Amino acid sequence: MTDPSSSHPSVAAFEALSALTERMLQSARAGDWDRLVELERECRRLAETLQATPQAPLTPEEQQRKAALIRKVLADDAEIRSLAVDWMAELERLLDTHRRARALQRVYESRERPEGS
Secondary structure (H helix, E strand, O other): OHHHHHHHHHHHHHHHHHHOOOOOOOHHHHHHHHHHHHHEEEHHHHHHHHHHOOOOOOOEEEEEEHHHHHHHHHHHHHHHHHHHHHHHHHHHHHHHHHHHHHHHHHHHHHHOOOOOO
């Protein structure tokens, strides 16, 4: 990995973004969704700063490095989204199970009460 302190400012910013998305991916893999949300906010701020920063010309090597970093960020993002979708599906399944259990409990409770109460 290139030393960000010696990189072009644009490449250094993408190095930071890549490191951040790697931490986000680690959080998603660990199921630490609260940490992922915190990191996503930080990532959004960094991306907004990057968009607002004028881009100076890059050498061919810097262009290649920047492209590789963008591909890595996109790959990390795709895996994070996949993990989040899987987690949301599991959460929905758990909520559905809970709803069914509550509905069943209400049915049993209604049968236990004497009529007219």
